[in-house]
Amino acid sequence: MNNLLDSFSNFSYRNKNFIFLSFLILPLLWLGIVYLGSLLIFLGHSFFHLDGFTGQIVYEFSFKTLIELFSSPANIDILIRTVALAACVTIGSAIIGFPIAYYMAKFTSPKVKIFLFIAIMLPLWSSYLVRVYSWKLILAKEGIINWFFEKLNLEWLLDTILSTPVIGGPSLSISYIGMFLVFTYIWLPFMILPIQASLERVPNSLINASHDLGANKRQTFYKIILPLALPGIIAGSIFTFSLTLGDYIIPYIIGTSKFFIGQAVYTHQGTAGNIPLAAAFSLVPIVVMVVYIYIAKRMGAFNAL
């Protein structure tokens, strides 16, 4: 027995990799089997298809489901709708988030900075659902925004905005404008924080040097600050973009009941038993994100994380 233990300890002493691996094997198995394994099995289903007559899944390799996904105009609508909204939300968050992050990184005292950090993080501590439901009330026809416009005798302005084709609707909460506002609000912290981190890293000496060399404020911003902060913006946009792509709760509560990818996946696998189509739908955000992250990586977005 002692012999066996001796040789075991000798073996593990000589083979450092063995010890290393034996500690790592459990988390690796977890990641490999439970996480990646189930994900791959699920995605693999998109190469099977549903038998039109019995409603059973046919376990034969084919592209039928993927063809169904891309040949039905209703499905294409869902994909375009989701990607377009995710892109708008990302751009909106970047435009709103950048000035806040810039102010936090360059113009505040440490105390104010901590206060701003907490102010930005605070909404994340309350329930996501509570925040979305309260937005439904804020945006409602008899909600506070409408009331505000009425008090200012500006109903005509709101009505004009809401009568815009496509993005308008009977009330703010029943329109794409409302969805855009809510998504932007919900994901904004995920945009501000990475931008703030990347702006912190822009050395003040570079900005001073730029001024010394005769660049005006606008030139300094576009030639020095923005390029150096770009990785942060891209990192933030990965959050806002992918989170919007996959969300299925906000479209249920706000908007016109038109489906988004997340809802399509949920409904097809949950109530319809059409797992192949659900899997095909979930392939799309993954492919979109892989392409996006690849481009982002080329632009150096991950150096800022």
Place this chain on the structure above:
Amino acid sequence: MDYSNSLIVYIRLFIDEISAMNNVKNKGETMKIFNLMMGAILAVGSSSISAAPISELGSPEGELNIVAWAGYIERGETVAAFDWVTSYEKSTGCNVKVKTAGTSDEMVALMNQGGFDIVTASGDASLRMIAGKTVQEINTDLIPSWNTIDKRLQDAVWHTVDGKHYGTPYMWGSNVLMYNTDAFGGEVPDSWNVVFEEQTLADGKSNKDRVQAFDGPIHIADAAMYLMYHNPALGIKDPYELTEDQYQASLNLLRQQRELVGRYWHDAFMQMDDFTNEGFVASGSWPFQVNLLKPNVPIASTIPKEGATGWADTTMVHAEAKNLNCAYLWMEHQLSSNLQSDLGAWFGAVPVVPSKCVGSDLLGPEGCKINGIDNFDKIYFWKTPVASCKTQESCVPYYRWVTDYIAVLGGR
């Protein structure tokens, strides 16, 4: 079962793959062993299903695990007056544990996992579980109050197969047309056309963007029911059993409805918010919302001439229930105690024991009538559309309802 099947397929594909890669000659041998193994596993899994129901009750086991819809099993913790669990626990000594489920599919999945004794299954889940042998036949002689059940429900098709009973009716209810009395000028709308066809309401404004519809694919049945009344030429016999032509006609009606509906509803409380804050005036709905909205909003409900869709739930016993005696005692309790009347009041539903309609303070003297007990014959109870149907040669199955309803919501 679904999962184990797909697992088998994967392992088969895997073996195929490995064999091809290694150029293995005895692939047949490997497959044989694999098939034997899987056969053995499946046999173990399915052998424990007993055939005949028990013939007499033993002593209670002290525990009962229930899968139920939210709000179905109340012990006075939400509102103190609504409690139908404490008395059961006291008299039988069976402690009740509840797992709530949000959808029928979730219920079926939980029951397939096992570890539960009974489930309050709706019409779409019940037959699936009977076919899947997840639930067992019950002996109605062991439930003394069985004969007090509404005669129309005792042998209902969603829990009785080949004359065998697989459950005890729990509660039923109907969807109603909820409307704003101000917008309708005090008149009662007599047709569902107020949510299907554009028209000017009594308050002089169009119903466009002021009506709602349920956002589940099962709403197609409501459209089919409407056509069944207004377009007999289509030959619809059952709104859940539609041929291709009848189905397309229903979809066209729903496309027309999409023009009127700003937002569909799928959550009871969100719909209540929409009727309070968004200016909606008419929608298919549940008595639940109507009862809760009435104190604050001028709301009333009706079942129009076309009829209405509805739901009927059944308590079913798991095939491998550990606490069988407690389960039988519960089924007796659900019929004989205050459960029927109080749950009816709580949920806006109708007791399955008609005698429970009188003498309850919570339900009130008119409660059953308000919740629709006289409308039983006008109600088309919820069931899952399947390809092989009784009233037609072949029908459009449910998964297509899902895909097409999503398309309708998207404006296609």
